Amino acid sequence: MTPGVRPLIAGNWKMHGLRDDGLALARAVAGGAGAAKGAELLVCPPATLVREVAAALEGGAVAVGGQDCHAAAKGAHTGDVSAPMLRDAGARFVILGHSERRADHGEGDAAVLAKAEASMAAGLVPIVCVGESEAERLAGEAEAVVTRQLDGSLPDGFAGAGGVVAYEPVWAIGTGRTPTESDIAAIHAAIRAKLRARFGEAGGTLRILYGGSVKPANAKAILALENVDGALVGGASLVAADFLAIAAAAAA
Numbered sequence: 001m002t003p004g005v006r007p008l009i010a011g012n013w014k015m016h017g018l019r020d021d022g023l024a025l026a027r028a029v030a031g032g033a034g035a036a037k038g039a040e041l042l043v044c045p046p047a048t049l050v051r052e053v054a055a056a057l058e059g060g061a062v063a064v065g066g067q068d069c070h071a072a073a074k075g076a077h078t079g080d081v082s083a084p085m086l087r088d089a090g091a092r093f094v095i096l097g098h099s100e101r102r103a104d105h106g107e108g109d110a111a112v113l114a115k116a117e118a119s120m121a122a123g124l125v126p127i128v129c130v131g132e133s134e135a136e137r138l139a140g141e142a143e144a145v146v147t148r149q150l151d152g153s154l155p156d157g158f159a160g161a162g163g164v165v166a167y168e169p170v171w172a173i174g175t176g177r178t179p180t181e182s183d184i185a186a187i188h189a190a191i192r193a194k195l196r197a198r199f200g201e202a203g204g205t206l207r208i209l210y211g212g213s214v215k216p217a218n219a220k221a222i223l224a225l226e227n228v229d230g231a232l233v234g235g236a237s238l239v240a241a242d243f244l245a246i247a248a249a250a251a252a
């Protein structure tokens, strides 16, 4: 963790959750949030549930975010959701450039940059995801890939907006595999160096999350690493007790 920085534990529900189970999950997370006061908690439901989850959690300790937004504020973009729409629904954060968006929808760094700009203009905090594939890791290119993604996808106002970077090695997502602690620390150090070079002193305290098979069993060790300022949690965020256990590890 970075001294003086409040960790962020973000749950990415991905394409999971109908109304009743989504609301139940959100309420269960909110109900247990008191035990993890040292960490900031965030849930990112599917777009259909953002408004209702935000209403259910209003005034509490758990924030709500979207999982993506369009780069335009409005327009003829069938099926898309804009940043002002998410903000209007009660979201405060938005995940951008997740590897599943990059893979499923062909999003590159320029698209992520435009979305990040749109999110900040709407008053949302962008969580920009970066991370290498397994082939890139094996080729020794992980740091170069992450650095290139940061160069291409972080807008100028990112630090002023309190933007968040999430390092998610693609091969660790949903697989139960994680990089070694020293590999995580090395990439997070490279991201920190990049943020400082780009944003000066402010880059020293922007939050850098780790994501990819974070579970209650490995959270404490990962969250204790230098420059790991929280986690972006997928599968384990769908079980309130697991998500809260990860949050408690961050708050400890």
Ligand SMILES: O=C[C@H](O)COP(=O)(O)O
Pocket (backbone or CB within 6 Å): 012, 098, 168, 172, 173, 174, 175, 176, 211, 212, 213, 214, 232, 233, 234, 235, 236
């Ligand atoms: O956004 C979250 C990540 O893709 C991590 O997913 P996971 O915790 O299921 O590996």
